[in-house]
Amino acid sequence: MQLDSKVPSGPIQDAWDKHRFDMKLVNPSNKRKYEVIVVGTGLAGASAAATMGELGYRVKVFTYHDSPRRAHSIAAQGGINAAKNYQGDGDSIYRLFYDTVKGGDFRSREANVYRLAQISLNIIDQAVAQGVPFAREYGGHLANRSFGGAQVSRTFYARGQTGQQLLLGCYQALERQIHAGTVEIYTRREMLDLVVVDGVARGIVTRDLVTGKVESHAAHAVVLATGGYANAFFLSTNAKASNVTAKWRATKRGAGFANPCYTQIHPTCIPPAGAYQSKLTLMSESLRNDGRIWVPKAAGDDRPPAQIPESERDYYLERMYPSFGNLVPRDIASRRAKQMVDSGHGVGELHNGVYLDFDEAIARLGEDVIRDRYGNLFDMYQKITGENPYRVPMRIYPAPHYTMGGLWVDYELQTTVPGLFAIGEANFSDHGANRLGASALMQGLADGYFVLPNTIGNYLARLKMTPVDTGHAAFADAEREVAEKTTRLLSIKGTRTVDELHHELGSLLWHKCGLERTAEGLKEAIEEIPRIRERFWNEVNVPGSGETLNQSLEKAGRVADFMEFAEILCRDALARDESCGAHFRVEHVTEEGEAKRDDEHFSHVAVWEFKGVGEEPVLHKEPLEFEYVPLSQRSYK
Amino acid sequence: MNLTLHVWRQPGPQASGRFETYRVEGVSEHASFLEMLDLLNENLTREGKEPVAFEHDCREGICGSCGMMVNGIPHGPDTLVATCQLHMRKFNDGDEIWVEPWRATPFPIIRDLVVDRSAFDRIIQAGGYVSVRTGSAPEANATPIPKRVADEAMDAAACIGCAACVAACPNASAMLFTAAKISHLGILPQGQPERYGRVLEMIAQHDLEGFGTCTNHGACQEACPKGISVDVIARLNRDLLVGTWKEAGV
Numbered sequence: 001m002q003l004d005s006k007v008p009s010g011p012i013q014d015a016w017d018k019h020r021f022d023m024k025l026v027n028p029s030n031k032r033k034y035e036v037i038v039v040g041t042g043l044a045g046a047s048a049a050a051t052m053g054e055l056g057y058r059v060k061v062f063t064y065h066d067s068p069r070r071a072h073s074i075a076a077q078g079g080i081n082a083a084k085n086y087q088g089d090g091d092s093i094y095r096l097f098y099d100t101v102k103g104g105d106f107r108s109r110e111a112n113v114y115r116l117a118q119i120s121l122n123i124i125d126q127a128v129a130q131g132v133p134f135a136r137e138y139g140g141h142l143a144n145r146s147f148g149g150a151q152v153s154r155t156f157y158a159r160g161q162t163g164q165q166l167l168l169g170c171y172q173a174l175e176r177q178i179h180a181g182t183v184e185i186y187t188r189r190e191m192l193d194l195v196v197v198d199g200v201a202r203g204i205v206t207r208d209l210v211t212g213k214v215e216s217h218a219a220h221a222v223v224l225a226t227g228g229y230a231n232a233f234f235l236s237t238n239a240k241a242s243n244v245t246a247k248w249r250a251t252k253r254g255a256g257f258a259n260p261c262y263t264q265i266h267p268t269c270i271p272p273a274g275a276y277q278s279k280l281t282l283m284s285e286s287l288r289n290d291g292r293i294w295v296p297k298a299a300g301d302d303r304p305p306a307q308i309p310e311s312e313r314d315y316y317l318e319r320m321y322p323s324f325g326n327l328v329p330r331d332i333a334s335r336r337a338k339q340m341v342d343s344g345h346g347v348g349e350l351h352n353g354v355y356l357d358f359d360e361a362i363a364r365l366g367e368d369v370i371r372d373r374y375g376n377l378f379d380m381y382q383k384i385t386g387e388n389p390y391r392v393p394m395r396i397y398p399a400p401h402y403t404m405g406g407l408w409v410d411y412e413l414q415t416t417v418p419g420l421f422a423i424g425e426a427n428f429s430d431h432g433a434n435r436l437g438a439s440a441l442m443q444g445l446a447d448g449y450f451v452l453p454n455t456i457g458n459y460l461a462r463l464k465m466t467p468v469d470t471g472h473a474a475f476a477d478a479e480r481e482v483a484e485k486t487t488r489l490l491s492i493k494g495t496r497t498v499d500e501l502h503h504e505l506g507s508l509l510w511h512k513c514g515l516e517r518t519a520e521g522l523k524e525a526i527e528e529i530p531r532i533r534e535r536f537w538n539e540v541n542v543p544g545s546g547e548t549l550n551q552s553l554e555k556a557g558r559v560a561d562f563m564e565f566a567e568i569l570c571r572d573a574l575a576r577d578e579s580c581g582a583h584f585r586v587e588h589v590t591e592e593g594e595a596k597r598d599d600e601h602f603s604h605v606a607v608w609e610f611k612g613v614g615e616e617p618v619l620h621k622e623p624l625e626f627e628y629v630p631l632s633q634r635s636y637k
Numbered sequence: 638m639n640l641t642l643h644v645w646r647q648p649g650p651q652a653s654g655r656f657e658t659y660r661v662e663g664v665s666e667h668a669s670f671l672e673m674l675d676l677l678n679e680n681l682t683r684e685g686k687e688p689v690a691f692e693h694d695c696r697e698g699i700c701g702s703c704g705m706m707v708n709g710i711p712h713g714p715d716t717l718v719a720t721c722q723l724h725m726r727k728f729n730d731g732d733e734i735w736v737e738p739w740r741a742t743p744f745p746i747i748r749d750l751v752v753d754r755s756a757f758d759r760i761i762q763a764g765g766y767v768s769v770r771t772g773s774a775p776e777a778n779a780t781p782i783p784k785r786v787a788d789e790a791m792d793a794a795a796c797i798g799c800a801a802c803v804a805a806c807p808n809a810s811a812m813l814f815t816a817a818k819i820s821h822l823g824i825l826p827q828g829q830p831e832r833y834g835r836v837l838e839m840i841a842q843h844d845l846e847g848f849g850t851c852t853n854h855g856a857c858q859e860a861c862p863k864g865i866s867v868d869v870i871a872r873l874n875r876d877l878l879v880g881t882w883k884e885a886g887v
Contacts, residue, residue, distance in 0.1 A: 066753070067757065069701070072694070122772065125774040125775065126769070126772070129767065131767045134787070136782055138784050140783050140784070141778050142778055158791060159795075172761060173771075179762040239695040240695075241694050274668065278672050380722075383715075384669075385667070495683075497679050497682045541682055543681075543682055544687045
């Protein structure tokens, strides 16, 4: 596996300009000769499909939803970063670049991050022109807020629904191209395999979720915009259908998978209420601006919070981190909450959360101010828990939320399989070992609107290949494999449901490869996963047939892939014998108890090559160099 | 709590459907309505039966996938929530609950509670956008927009496309959905160049899909999980009138 990052030489400030000039262009009249497949219609997929359609390529876009607008980007609450410096508070492209590299704990590629910061400006312009109703000041100009511990206000937002509004912008641009006939959409189709001919990506195999029909689609290039894999843990903030299948199929066909162990756990989610819990709901991180986090000092203290006097409360973040207090980064806040719960200080009926208390803020600012700032979040909390957070402290607990790892891509967003591109959360490119708040939307749209539509031309313009259509034997082979797997899943008729088995895998991952990881625990997980996988294939019961809408079958196929993928997730976490960002190995802590990097041995991207189910994958490394942002240790004391 | 459910079961688009009665026991009041259906489906699967098909994804009220008639009310007895945010504490032990799919001719049933809402996408395709080429946008702050205007646009833009408005309407009109988009874009300066063409195209598509006309019942506003007001329909009607005159050269 060759890992050529294709990072342009010369000063980082000019790299993207220089690269755009160096890339070959596709003649406008030739663009319609090229077909491009885009899988996924979130921010990255919809924006890429719309832009490429507009440029003149023939685009086919696929989603397993009934409409492109359902993609999980829709659920992003907080906002989108851009280095506009509208507040005049010292922001710049360079500062956004610097913050992102540092926030990623020095495990991302500098040139990619710099380009992201540059493009952030264009994204806001584009979204506003589309009619995205960002928050405004009374003077009519765009409003900003500070987010996720940033020292400047660079986050643009549309109430608590920024992801929704940005996605609707992309969705509408996409629907416009569908209307114009440049993009053809296939809804309720799930990609179940990638077709590679002579080492080059040439198409996909899908299943029609309504009729069960397995279909082949050929193209000159394939773009995966299929999101993250946090649902490997079963309970996460991801939508129920979010899955690893498309990326994992690509991995099995030769694409390298980068940094799977970088999984972000969000500190402020509502804790599970019972065994029936199907997913976890995130409460915006902004709540930590005014809420104080605490647990009872005495383990097992079951008194209602109001009856616990101040002297018997432990405001542990304020105690441990006097200067940042409740605003420490996500990974620290998450880890400390888990430690409190694990040591018996958890609150609520199930002792599985910590308090986020607004009592003092309400006393200081008044209930109206708090309602104005967080009213919609408080309402949401009350709807879910039945408790009134104006009177009783919220209960929160960390939950898997975002995955920085993904398919390895070069500077042009091309994977190790020529002709296969990955964009948005599906690639590994920009966030290193930890993503900053309000940066996911930025990256998805940068990739989709501004990077990929340029770089894909450089691939297509150089393409000299024999025509391949779906009649090629590789398509028939892939279709057969997909059909066989479906038949196999339906024929087991065991005694356990898909969810039960997914729960089993998720619980193992959460305990052994979640917030805190140890070599011992990871080795146990690597031994246990094949056993769970075997149980899955012997004991699962998938009711119904393959010729109709069958949601159990869809779920079973996705869980089957998580069962295989989980192994490289744990192997990566074991191989990365350091702590960095969201990856916390208990063996590697600073004297202050924080993540301790080992730059000498681990300043690289870990890229895994699939060798077969149950076989040990091969690790390749892309070295990372830091020319512009000096390596340093984070400190939030 | 223990419940009796009457759920609409229909194996496919062409098959005939009927209510099936199920007993669900030991439901926590903290569970969501969809988690209660998960419990039913786990039980059905263990009994070797086929689970109830229903659409859902984000389970936090923003993707718009879920939606069903619960005791004859779109998204059930709570207000300002999608079905995924309806919690069982809104019900009592021993309740009988009737669960049906959205009923409207333009939404053919695919299976059980799953309907085909692609008509909504086609209404947007007809004109629910601002035509702006990627990269050709002016500087974002070049056009100041009063906060009041931006807020009003955001109120309309909050629509999640769940189609509860159609399900609630005695005419199966999709006017609230269509008007929400027309208002969102028609209020903002960016939407002005295409404003009147947009309304004509979108309404033509709305009618072509077989949705009924609006007769001001207001049931859509009551059912909307995002609280979108029927004011948007008044705005649509005004733009439709002006657009029709302009087209006729009046």
